[in-house]
Amino acid sequence: MEMGIAQLSMSMTQSRVAESAGIAVMKIAMDAGKENASQMTEMMKNAAVDPSRGNYIDARV
Known part of the structure; x- marks a missing residue:
């Protein structure tokens, strides 16, 4: 089955459009991920930390 030049051209153009849309x-997804990571990092920096937490362990034997 042979494909005409016009059909081949249209097929290649559609393929390029689909690839460009995917990219x-x-x-957009990568930018959103970076923004979310940035916000989470900022939130963790601003979280209140109790400096005495974790200094003592209650253990019974």
Whole structure:
């Protein structure tokens, strides 16, 4: 089965469009992931920490 030049051109163009769309969606997802990581890091920095926590262990034998 032979494919005409016009059909081949259309097929290649559709393939490029689909690839470009996939890359754009991936970039958006990566940016959102970076933003979430940044917010989580900032939240952890601002969390109140009790300096005496973890200094003592209650153990019974």
